[in-house]
Amino acid sequence: MQVNPSETRGALSIAACNSGKSFAERIIRELNIIARNEADEHRYDLHNVEEVVFPNGEVKVVIHEFIRGDDFYIIQCMDDPLSERTINDNLMALITAIHAAYQSDPDHITAVIPQFPYSRQERRKTREAISAKIVAQLIENAGAQRVLTLDIHAEAIQGFFNYTKLEDMHASGEMVDCVLNKLKLDLSKLIVTGPDVGSAEKARHYSKKLGVNFAIVDKARDYSKPGQVESMRLVGDVRGKNILIVDDMIATGGTLLHAAKLLKDNGAEDIYVAVSLPFFNGDAVERIEKAYQEGLIKLIIGTDAVFWGESFVRNTEWYAEVSVAPLFARVIYNINKKRSVSQLLR
Ligand code: R5P
Numbered sequence: 001m002q003v004n005p006s007e008t009r010g011a012l013s014i015a016a017c018n019s020g021k022s023f024a025e026r027i028i029r030e031l032n033i034i035a036r037n038e039a040d041e042h043r044y045d046l047h048n049v050e051e052v053v054f055p056n057g058e059v060k061v062v063i064h065e066f067i068r069g070d071d072f073y074i075i076q077c078m079d080d081p082l083s084e085r086t087i088n089d090n091l092m093a094l095i096t097a098i099h100a101a102y103q104s105d106p107d108h109i110t111a112v113i114p115q116f117p118y119s120r121q122e123r124r125k126t127r128e129a130i131s132a133k134i135v136a137q138l139i140e141n142a143g144a145q146r147v148l149t150l151d152i153h154a155e156a157i158q159g160f161f162n163y164t165k166l167e168d169m170h171a172s173g174e175m176v177d178c179v180l181n182k183l184k185l186d187l188s189k190l191i192v193t194g195p196d197v198g199s200a201e202k203a204r205h206y207s208k209k210l211g212v213n214f215a216i217v218d219k220a221r222d223y224s225k226p227g228q229v230e231s232m233r234l235v236g237d238v239r240g241k242n243i244l245i246v247d248d249m250i251a252t253g254g255t256l257l258h259a260a261k262l263l264k265d266n267g268a269e270d271i272y273v274a275v276s277l278p279f280f281n282g283d284a285v286e287r288i289e290k291a292y293q294e295g296l297i298k299l300i301i302g303t304d305a306v307f308w309g310e311s312f313v314r315n316t317e318w319y320a321e322v323s324v325a326p327l328f329a330r331v332i333y334n335i336n337k338k339r340s341v342s343q344l345l346r
Helices: 018-037 087-103 131-142 155-160 172-182 197-210 254-265 284-293 310-315 325-336
Strands: 012-016 049-053 059-063 071-075 108-112 146-150 165-169 190-194 213-221 229-235 242-250 271-278 299-303 319-322
Touching: 012 018, 012 325, 018 071, 018 087, 018 108, 018 325, 049 087, 059 087, 071 087, 071 325, 087 108, 087 131, 108 325, 131 155, 146 325, 155 165, 165 325, 172 197, 172 242, 172 271, 172 299, 172 319, 190 197, 197 213, 197 242, 213 254, 229 254, 242 254, 254 271, 254 284, 310 319
Parallel strands: 012 071, 071 108, 108 146, 146 165, 190 213, 190 242, 242 271, 271 299, 299 319
Antiparallel strands: 049 059, 213 229
């Protein structure tokens, strides 16, 4: 069957900034599988886009192909462990890419950013910026009509946009599939928890999907010291149980390792972790490796929304990767074909 162009929003057209390329290639592969399965004769490929960095560090993105009238998606990953580029470099590249697209007259522009930058700065405590709002406005002002992201740290960030729509996707489907079908964990012995009260809703969601109980870890931070956890308490009984800790991100690993220690001290057995955005900043990899060797952590399941590359995944015993590229590809395809996406966003 050939897809009738009038049923679509204009040619589905995809490009990536440098740090989004690996993830974008996976999305393209999945889009072509979807197209083949739907007897859609179109074959997808990445547009030729160039990221130019000037000697003073300024960046601009140039789109070398015609995209007038297209349904255009620009993919970028802010935290790219395989490059020297910082989150700020990648954010600026994204902004110039969106604006380059805007100058090129596509019908729609969607920014595909599985990691929403500055999402932990979504409210202020003292004389400080609400940086997530500044980022939202930058993206909107550059010309994006829609943003696709993954397990955003604070859903209220949707309200920081005036006209741009933010679709928050969830890795829980892929994670639950991994727990049930790859790891085949014994559900009668499993308890789900989040490492802080902020992740309690996520823990409840996973516990419902898996049909198991959940416990709560209550974390207090000292906000005068970035990345430092002050104290933690546990609500719930975990003695003799295996644990699945769920969280949106691991940054320094401090939150996770404190929670794992608390759970172990309270009699928990094996500790598994499901994290949508495995940033592993600073010396997190070394700290987690040590925790794994000491038996504190059994396995961390992360998604390829933070792209660690094949050799890291192959050689890191405590790490398993699930891909969210098929989910992103399906959502992009459905948006382009004017089909529902609400089931896919749950
Ligand atoms: C906190 O609210 C988040 O959900 C994460 O738990 C936290 O940001 C992880 O940071 P870190 O790994 O540095 O403790």
